[in-house]
Amino acid sequence: MEKEPRWLTAPEQAAWRPVAALLFRLPSALDAQLQRDAGISNFEYMVLSGLSEAENRTLRMSDLAAMASGSLSRLSHVVSRLEKRGWVRREPCPGDGRFVNAVLTDDGWAKVIATAPGHVEAVRRLVVDALSPQQLSALGCASGTILGAVAKE
């Protein structure tokens, strides 16, 4: 006999609905600013800024995929686009040729520097300045807890 699904209670539903909407609308809004002002997507910006903060502006493709979203094939596709625009290059890992590194070029670094102020302004307007410090901190903690549950999948 199949177990009856544990449907969400009314308060759970009331909390989940805006979260589900947020997962679509906040990335769309962040994307819109980046596309309009910098010609790149939110995902592309995340890859470039992730590299800009890494040692030697270099990360293994597999680590970058884990950081950015979990999908190596999606990342490969995005890095190919960034390579064509001269912002990233791929090269075999010097320590172990089985791995491929992604390296931020000088042009890529300049792109991050030029793009960061507009992006951080959008993050402030939509998230950080829209919430009280207590709300922001609670949001960060809840997000961290959910990431932990996602990592166990």
Added chain:
Amino acid sequence: MEKEPRWLTAPEQAAWRPVAALLFRLPSALDAQLQRDAGISNFEYMVLSGLSEAENRTLRMSDLAAMASGSLSRLSHVVSRLEKRGWVRREPCPGDGRFVNAVLTDDGWAKVIATAPGHVEAVRRLVVDALSPQQLSALGCASGTILGAVAKE
């Protein structure tokens, strides 16, 4: 003279980072369950379940776009796929032929009924049951506030 960007402070950064990661990883995880168990994406499920809750299982395409993510062109593309699979049909709005309605078919309704239990189980495992009721409620409130800021863009 250009204004210096208002960079995030350390606590703001500490809160924003997991939120930014969540925006990529939670949709990926929800997508993975739906693709594996039902052969549809999270976005497709959101469209189908939105229609299933609407009066007469019908929504204007423009209202459905606003509900689902804001982009009518993306929605059109997804609804075309759902139409091909026999779950949705499009028809002119009876009251005003300038508008197009999306209608959930009986097969589409059956698809929602079959898909909902697995999806709600994933939402419980990754979000609702992973958080305390207070955390979940705070997350819902913060998400609602951010949606309000996004709507003003």
